Amino acid sequence: MSRAQGAVRWGAVLLLALAAGAQAADGVEPNTRVPAGVVRYAPTGFPDRIVASPLQEGAGGFAVSWRTDATVPAPLLEIVVAGDSPDMGLPRRLVASSHAQSTENGQALQHHVVVDGLQADTLYAWRVQGDRTWSAWHHTQTAPASGEPLTLLYFGDTQNKNVSLTTRVVREAMRHAPDARLALYAGDLVSGGNDEDDNEWGEWFEAAGALPTSLVVAPAPGNHEYFEEFEDTPQERRVLGAHWPLAFALPGNGAPGAQGTSYWFDYQDVRVVVLDGTSALDLGTAQAQARWLEQVLGDSRAAWNLALIHQPMFSPRQDRENALLREHVLPVLERHRVDLVLQGHDHVYGRRGGLQAGRATPQYLVSVAGAKQYRLSTQARESMAPVAEDTQLFQVLRIDGQRLRYEARTATGRLYDAFELIRDGQGRQLRELGDGRIPQRDCLRPASPKGRNDRCWE
Ligand SMILES: [Fe+2]
Numbered sequence: 452m453s454r455a456q457g458a459v460r461w462g463a464v465l466l467l468a469l470a471a472g473a474q475a476a477d478g479v480e481p482n483t484r485v486p487a488g489v490v491r492y493a494p495t496g497f498p499d500r501i502v503a504s505p506l507q508e509g510a511g512g513f514a515v516s517w518r519t520d521a522t523v524p525a526p527l528l529e530i531v532v533a534g535d536s537p538d539m540g541l542p543r544r545l546v547a548s549s550h551a552q553s554t555e556n557g558q559a560l561q562h563h564v565v566v567d568g569l570q571a572d573t574l575y576a577w578r579v580q581g582d583r584t585w586s587a588w589h590h591t592q593t594a595p596a597s598g599e600p601l602t603l604l605y606f607g608d609t610q611n612k613n614v615s616l617t618t619r620v621v622r623e624a625m626r627h628a629p630d631a632r633l634a635l636y637a638g639d640l641v642s643g644g645n646d647e648d649d650n651e652w653g654e655w656f657e658a659a660g661a662l663p664t665s666l667v668v669a670p671a672p673g674n675h676e677y678f679e680e681f682e683d684t685p686q687e688r689r690v691l692g693a694h695w696p697l698a699f700a701l702p703g704n705g706a707p708g709a710q711g712t713s714y715w716f717d718y719q720d721v722r723v724v725v726l727d728g729t730s731a732l733d734l735g736t737a738q739a740q741a742r743w744l745e746q747v748l749g750d751s752r753a754a755w756n757l758a759l760i761h762q763p764m765f766s767p768r769q770d771r772e773n774a775l776l777r778e779h780v781l782p783v784l785e786r787h788r789v790d791l792v793l794q795g796h797d798h799v800y801g802r803r804g805g806l807q808a809g810r811a812t813p814q815y816l817v818s819v820a821g822a823k824q825y826r827l828s829t830q831a832r833e834s835m836a837p838v839a840e841d842t843q844l845f846q847v848l849r850i851d852g853q854r855l856r857y858e859a860r861t862a863t864g865r866l867y868d869a870f871e872l873i874r875d876g877q878g879r880q881l882r883e884l885g886d887g888r889i890p891q892r893d894c895l896r897p898a899s900p901k902g903r904n905d906r907c908w909e
Pocket of ligand 1: 639673674675761795796797
């Protein structure tokens with residue numbers, strides 16, 4: 452190597468080091484990895500954003516939503532009992548209802564199909580149509596009628612940097628629970644909430660990988676699925692963004708005033724009731740949702756009842772108080788002794804029992820799957836256990852007969868929290884499972900990379 456070549460090489464090394472240094476010093480990663488001006492998630496004739504969701508009765512089938520460009524109205528879904536031969540027999544064909552969607556990535560059609568009349572506890576192969584093409588054959592198992600073990604996953608907010616940092620959580624969850632059939636999401640799937648967030652939705656589906664075409668997905672809506680209309684004016688109000696209701700084909704059995712964003716379903720031995728906390732808090736539906744919840748829980752014959760809502764009943768973050776939920780929804784959850792109340796929104800982890808001393812249920816959980824990390828309030832540190840900051844988590848719930856086992860695991864799969872609920876007549880016993888848990892995790896940064904000392908990471 453000549454002296455000149457050596458100088459050029461060392462100059463290049465120095466430039467790379469400076470560039471790396473600049474990144475590290477800044478430390479702030481953009482919310483998507485799509486650079487400005489680059490189109491990454493344009494709709495095409497190939498089906499994408501394919502996701503199965505539960506019907507009201509999980510054993511009878513599921514619903515599917517997918518996306519194409521605007522050239523594919525009313526495409527087909529084909530479904531057949533899965534077989535070992537590539538020749539699986541003549542599939543049943545169903546025609547989708549198609550809904551137009553205009554985004555910064557172009558004109559799309561979002562397609563919905565309800566697949567009902569299926570046999571319980573059966574593995575089905577299904578695929579969806581695009582423009583002169585089809586998706587892969589996906590495998591989804593319908594729920595058994597009752598009595599068999601069930602594994603399900605729960606994810607707190609994913610929201611930010613989904614490809615970069617949610618991907619690993621989803622993969623670790625599926626590795627730890629390959630038998631999971633159902634995935635619950637606490638809402639704030641993305642951060643955008645308006646019509647310029649299509650890249651974020653593209654990232655959410657990319658991060659989710661094979662999960663939405665293998666399991667059935669039941670999301671709660673978060674406040675970030677809404678946007679502010681007429682912001683900073685007296686007419687300011689929350690409006691549901693276009694993506695959430697089109698991205699999923701969910702049961703239309705919700706509460707008055709929140710029909711499209713609250714719903715319930717029975718899956719095997721579990722009734723899941725999904726509430727819209729944003730509508731309750733900001734759009735005046737707290738009482739209507741509480742009345743509806745009262746009826747849905749009162750009618751439930753399921754062995755286990757779970758509630759899913761974005762905003763927590765007991766907020767573990769400083770200066771957050773969801774008073775309308777406490778006033779209207781909390782008493783219903785307590786009265787019916789819902790087993791688990793699965794929540795998000797506060798970007799920390801915390802668990803606590805209910806208002807009745809000596810009762811095992813409800814157990815109130817707040818978790819976060821994504822990158823954004825806040826800080827715990829002093830009150831949360833005193834009233835919840837365990838708690839965590841600065842930790843991405845996922846939850847595995849295993850139901851087997853009289854037992855529900857709950858595990859919260861970190862992004863690397865380490866056990867953070869675990870307990871069992873044991874059915875005991877009409878009541879429940881709580882058994883803490885302390886073995887193998889890692890110690891409490893606290894935020895050790897004085898401020899987030901952007902300098903906010905009320906957060907731990909952006
Ligand atoms: Fe939120």
